[in-house]
Amino acid sequence: MVQEMLRNADLPQDFLTPYDPRIRAGTILIDRCKIMASKKKPLWLEFSCESPDGSPCQPIGIIFKHGDDLRQDMLIIQTLVIMDSIWQKNALDLNLMPYGCIATGYNIGMIEIVRDAVTIATVQRSKGGNTGAFKNDALYDWLKCRLQVEESYYQAMETFVTSCAGYCVATYVLGIGDRHNDNIMITEQGNFFHIDFGHILGNTKRILGVNRERVPFVLTPDFLYVMGRVNRRSSLYFQRFKDICIQAYMSLRLHSNLLVTLFSLMMLTGIPELSCVKDIQYLREALAVGKDEKTASEHFLSQINTCENLGWTVQANWWIHMFMGIKQT
Structure with missing residues (x-):
């Protein structure tokens, strides 16, 4: 059902991802999209991607979530980035993975999918x-x-x-x-x-x-x-x-x-x-x-x-x- 709704949606051919404007996403890959099983039923969405030199690259994955205040997640993830910078200055590379996350409205937002x-x-x-x-x-x-x-x-x-x-x-x-x-x-x-x-x-x-x-x-x-x-x-x-x-x-x-x-x-x-x-x-x-x-x-x-x-x-x-x-x- 969600795939059929996405086929009828008027989506842009490409856009800058809100959580990281350095990344440009292309057309939506409808067959890869789904509704996730967790409580808030977020949408798992995938988009095509091209590298700056035009070569193909791995699709861009975005979780669209409605029902949670993602500002709190944003605060914690940004704090993890600060902690990582403190540790890096002390020659500690602790391999943190502060993925992208942004609130785009009241209890609405997007989360980056971490591959593999x-x-x-x-x-x-x-x-x-x-x-x-x-x-x-x-x-x-x-x-x-x-x-x-x-x-x-x-x-x-x-x-x-x-x-x-x-x-x-x-x-x-x-x-x-x-x-x-x-x-x-x-x-x-x-x-x-x-x-x-x-x-x-x-x-x-x-x-x-x-x-x-x-x-x-x-x-x-x-x-x-x-x-x-x-x-x-x-x-x-x-x-x-x-x-x-x-x-x-x-x-x-x-x-x-x-x-x-x-x-x-x-x-x-x-x-x-x-x-x-x-x-x-x-x-x-x-x-x-x-x-x-x-x-x-x-x-x-x-x-x-x-x-x-x-x-x-x-x-x-x-x-x-x-x-x-x-x-x-």
Whole structure:
């Protein structure tokens, strides 16, 4: 039905994408368009694309979404860009993937489709259906299967460890909630990244008044398995992950005033979960403002330890999410 409606729509032959005016999209590829299964039923749209030299290139994918205030997503993605610039200045390349996102009206907007990426839920289902949420080796096997060349595999491991560290720190500092396995994604090159930022600054997702999120950020047994951290045995990848996390966290703390000021300035915009002093206070506490470096470092290491101890609760939450067929992205 949506494809038939698109055939009858008066669409331009080409246009500049609103989230990145450097990209020019061509005619719509109707046979590739669909309605997505998630709660708001967004449209998956694809358009032809030509490179500047006229050679063909991969189609441009855009998700058109109605029903969510994408200004909050824009704020978080732009903050990720700022965090990345801070880390880059400190010689930390954490392979973040801040995809394009723009609100084009009231509860209407567009989101860039990241190519060659799948959700963690898709990876887990490929291992054993809904029970794949409890398969600690699911993600490891998925990556290993796609990286037959040894050099590519080790490069992907480095990318996974750095990007996982970057998003663990960022999602903790920004208090991003509702972290189920349908809004965490991975590429075949090992890039780990989060999508859908409907719950921020400690405003976690609740079902019937019960908080289903018991951990400060997502670091599940299957992520640890990829790093070689099995049954708490020592692992060079896991040690590198922790070292990168501390470096990234301490770098952000040096710019606490910048981050707090930026969010304070946005309080009057009407963004749903940035409306009171309590929301700003979460940011200050997450950055351990006023604490010395040693205390702050120990604080974040304790968060990693909490994630290790309670990783099974996340797996159980993800299994419920898959079993119930909940898709909220």
